[in-house]
Amino acid sequence: MNLxxxxxxxxxxxxxxxxxxxxxxxxxxQGITALYYGDGPLGTVMxxxxxxxxxxxxxxxASLGVCGAALQGYLRNPLAEPGLIGVSGSAALGAVxxxxxxxxxxxxxxxxxxxxxxxxxxxxxxxxxxxxRGSSLTLILAGIAVSALAGAFTSLALxxxxxxxxxxxxxxxxxxxxxxxxxxxxxxxxxxCLIGWLMIGSIGKALDxxxxxxxxxxxxxxxxxxxxxxxxxxxxxxxxxxxxxxGAIGFVGLVVPHLLRxxxxxxxxxxxxxxxxxxxxxxLAADIAVRVILPDRDLKLGVLMAIIGAPLFLHLIYKTxxxxx
Amino acid sequence: MHLFRLIAFYSVLYFFGTITxxxxxxxxxxxxxxxxxxxxMLLADDSQIISLSEISTDILSSAMAEEASKYHQNNSGAEExxxxxxxxxxxxxxxAKATVNMLESLGIRVEKFExxxxxxxxxxxxxxxxxxxxxxxxxxxxxxxxxxxLTDLTTGINTRPRAALYYANGYTTGENTLAGQILDLAGFxxxxxxxGIHWGGTLxxxxxxxxxxxxxxxxxTYPGSSRSEEILKHPALKPLRHVSSTDANWVCGTPYIVxxxxxxxxxxxxxxxxx
Numbered sequence: 001m002n003l004x005x006x007x008x009x010x011x012x013x014x015x016x017x018x019x020x021x022x023x024x025x026x027x028x029x030q031g032i033t034a035l036y037y038g039d040g041p042l043g044t045v046m047x048x049x050x051x052x053x054x055x056x057x058x059x060x061x062a063s064l065g066v067c068g069a070a071l072q073g074y075l076r077n078p079l080a081e082p083g084l085i086g087v088s089g090s091a092a093l094g095a096v097x098x099x100x101x102x103x104x105x106x107x108x109x110x111x112x113x114x115x116x117x118x119x120x121x122x123x124x125x126x127x128x129x130x131x132x133r134g135s136s137l138t139l140i141l142a143g144i145a146v147s148a149l150a151g152a153f154t155s156l157a158l159x160x161x162x163x164x165x166x167x168x169x170x171x172x173x174x175x176x177x178x179x180x181x182x183x184x185x186x187x188x189x190x191x192x193c194l195i196g197w198l199m200i201g202s203i204g205k206a207l208d209x210x211x212x213x214x215x216x217x218x219x220x221x222x223x224x225x226x227x228x229x230x231x232x233x234x235x236x237x238x239x240x241x242x243x244x245x246x247g248a249i250g251f252v253g254l255v256v257p258h259l260l261r262x263x264x265x266x267x268x269x270x271x272x273x274x275x276x277x278x279x280x281x282x283x284l285a286a287d288i289a290v291r292v293i294l295p296d297r298d299l300k301l302g303v304l305m306a307i308i309g310a311p312l313f314l315h316l317i318y319k320t321x322x323x324x325x
Numbered sequence: 326m327h328l329f330r331l332i333a334f335y336s337v338l339y340f341f342g343t344i345t346x347x348x349x350x351x352x353x354x355x356x357x358x359x360x361x362x363x364x365x366m367l368l369a370d371d372s373q374i375i376s377l378s379e380i381s382t383d384i385l386s387s388a389m390a391e392e393a394s395k396y397h398q399n400n401s402g403a404e405e406x407x408x409x410x411x412x413x414x415x416x417x418x419x420x421a422k423a424t425v426n427m428l429e430s431l432g433i434r435v436e437k438f439e440x441x442x443x444x445x446x447x448x449x450x451x452x453x454x455x456x457x458x459x460x461x462x463x464x465x466x467x468x469x470x471x472x473x474x475l476t477d478l479t480t481g482i483n484t485r486p487r488a489a490l491y492y493a494n495g496y497t498t499g500e501n502t503l504a505g506q507i508l509d510l511a512g513f514x515x516x517x518x519x520x521g522i523h524w525g526g527t528l529x530x531x532x533x534x535x536x537x538x539x540x541x542x543x544x545x546t547y548p549g550s551s552r553s554e555e556i557l558k559h560p561a562l563k564p565l566r567h568v569s570s571t572d573a574n575w576v577c578g579t580p581y582i583v584x585x586x587x588x589x590x591x592x593x594x595x596x597x598x599x600x
Contacts, residue, residue: 023529041534041564048561049531099550163549165493172552180495180530182560296527 003263007277011058014284018054019046021291052183057287058280059186059193060178060246063238064088065279066272068253070200073207073268074231078258078316079136082239083250086146087122091236091243092173093150094118096157100166112192115244119236122146127228136320175302176247178287185245196238197276199230204269211268249301251309252279258312351459352412356381357401357424360577361415361438363389364454366396367580368463375409385545388573388581403427413457441578442503444475444510450578471580475510478586482512482595489516489533490571491562492544493553497528503578504571510582511589512596513540534561540592541565545572 020031024045034042035051064082071080082088098104098114107113129142154173158166206227209217214224243249256278257271264270283301286308290299354369355376356362362381365374366389374396380386381393399405403424406414414435416425425435436457441447448468455464490497490504498504499517501524508515516536517528533541543557574585590596 023531024535041537044534044561044564045531048559049534102550104550161549161551163547163551163554165547165551165553166549169552180556180559184560296529 003260003274004277007274007281010281011277011284014281014288015054015058018057018284018288019050021288022050023295048182049180052181052186053178053287054284055186056178056181056189056246057284059189060176060242060249061252061280061283062276063193063196063242063279064249064252064283065256065275065277066197066200067235067239068279069257069268069271069275070203070207070231071235071253072257073271074203074210074227075130075139076210077136077139078261079140079254079313079320081251081254082235083248083252084147084254084313085122085126085139085143086150087119087126087235087239088243088248088250089147089150089154089174090122091115091119091240092248093154093157094240095244096154096173100157100161109188109191112188112241112244116192116236116240118150119240119243120232122150123232123236127232171300173247175300176243176249177290177298177300177302178246179298181245189241189245192241193238196234196236196241199234199237200272203227203230203234204272207268207272211266247300247302249283249305251305251313252282254316255305255309255312256282258316352457353410354413354415354458355399355406355409355411356415357399357406357420358415358417358438359383359387360417360440360579361454362387362393363577363579363581364438364450365415365458366392367467368451368455368460369458370460373458375411376406384573385547386573386576388577388579388584390573403431407431407433415454415457440503442501443506443578447471447578447580447582451580467580471583474583475586478583478590479510479512482593484594485512485514486539486594487516487519487537488513488540488542489528489536489538490542491528491533491557492571493546493551493557495527495530495533495556496525497522497533498525499523503582504575507575507582507585507589508542511586512593513589530556530559530561534565539566541567542589543567543570545570 019035020028022045024042026042030042031046035046037043038046068081071082071085072078092115094114094117095111098110103114104111125146126139126142130139151174155170158170158173161167206217206222209220209222218224257275260274260278261271264274286301286304290301290304293299351370351373353373353375354365356365357378359378359380362377365377376397376399377393379398379400381396381398382390384390387393399409401421401424406424406428411433414428414433416435416437418437418439420437425437428435438450439446441450448471451464451468455461488508490508497517499522500506500509500515505515505517516538517526519536520528520532522528541562546554546557572585574581574588
């Protein structure tokens with residue numbers, strides 16, 4: 001309870017801080033007043049630029065945190081993470097293809113649907129390759145292959161675009177950014193993120209049982225197939241939608257559950273919720289940091305997350321290296 | 326030694342003078358740049374134009390896309406251009422260095438043009454092209470018409486509404502650029518100057534909204550999709566008065582900027598009544 005409350009307080013504090021971070025220098029109270037009552041330009045800035053950005057940071061962060069915890073719980077492997085195993089990359093590919101072919105424009109919810117479909121394919125492929133126990137080596141190797149392929153096709157689709165700006169956006173799709181997103185993006189992502197969270201939330205008990213092994217889980221009348229399907233569609237739905245609007249942001253799903261796991265004594269069902277909160281806190285903080293560090297340059301969130309996450313990833317590989325051999 | 330060379334040079338010139346003069350009167354040309362394409366089309370005889378750049382027919386970049394479609398288009402590669410055997414190649418100073426160097430080393434005369442950002446530069450480029458093509462009189466007439474039209478358009482402006490130029494990725498341009506000049510000549514003040522952007526730079530969306538421009542002029546969007554251009558449709562821009570998009574007439578410093586100015590003035594309070 002204490003941990004959840006602490007994370008929630010952090011979340012609210014960072015949300016407010018995010019709303020008061022930007023190019024326009026305005027006092028804290030002026031900004032918050034404008035958020036509710038402002039008719040002029042400051043009201044527009046607060047409601048149309050900063051508010052959707054902060055909400056998206058929460059949606060994206062929570063999705064990545066929850067999915068990281070769920071994948072790690074199901075595969076019983078601390079290295080499973082949506083970015084590293086290529087789910088985010090595949091979702092980005094789906095999003096790019098739907099945008100460049102016009103599917104996103106002409107089909108209602110076309111953008112998140114395409115990202116969701118590609119993410120589903122990636123998760124299914126990985127579970128197929130990694131097997132039920134998800135050995136680290138196969139998982140990481142399969143993840144590398146899926147990521148590389150998705151990244152290459154994303155670059156190709158953008159290179160072939162008739163739009164001269166598309167090529168320069170490879171970095172956005174591979175690294176992710178929340179700059180100048182609007183409520184249109186919030187409405188595109190929100191339903192898919194919520195559905196995904198609910199699906200994953202419903203398998204918390206199953207993940208707890210799985211820590212005792214598949215036989216025990218089965219004897220507790222837990223359907224492994226149902227758990228697997230809910231996991232696949234839940235991860236694809238929330239990571240797909242988050243990536244479709246903000247690009248692929250890696251390492252959040254790795255760092256957050258890793259830091260929080262000892263605090264919930266390794267219990268997967270509790271870890272899901274706290275990782276959701278923790279992921280939102282982390283992405284909000286990172287998004288404030290990119291605006292403070294390089295305000296004019298749109299520093300990509302994925303860059304910052306890789307700087308934090310990659311050393312931890314190496315540390316985890318070092319710790320689990322005996323299992324890798 | 327020096328004197329000897331000079332004598333040799335002039336005697337060669339004397340002997341071949343008549344021949345070179347014949348081709349120099351009517352040199353055949355290839356253009357590698359969308360802006361020099363337009364100067365060439367405006368001033369050359371049809372028979373003088375061997376080939377134009379590929380984007381000369383792109384309606385988003387070339388103000389004379391339709392006229393250009395009746396000429397041959399080249400890919401601006403050295404091999405292709407050399408085989409076309411032009412007397413003069415027209416290029417921009419930013420045309421691929423390797424191509425230009427290769428052509429020059431093969432003995433082709435390459436004339437490099439700076440992109441014109443001011444009226445003076447546009448006029449100089451027109452006169453230079455006219456001279457190179459052997460049509461000085463044609464160039465002078467064109468310059469005279471251009472100047473007369475500009476004087477006509479720029480008189481009678483009393484108010485200067487504040488305008489913002491806003492392109493993909495939140496880019497804007499200041500008074501030292503061609504677009505800034507067009508804005509100024511049309512009778513608008515540029516908010517880029519207010520915030521200290523004199524050439525080009527990023528104008529954060531928040532600052533654009535806070536500076537409350539009277540009108541906002543956005544860039545043309547290209548086919549296909551890009552995140553860079555999504556910012557032009559951001560809901561936060563809706564309360565602003567969005568008027569027109571920059572088009573091919575804004576790309577090159579040619580007499581076609583007159584059309585860009587005319588289009589802009591359809592919303593200028595001092596010019597609307599006279600239309």
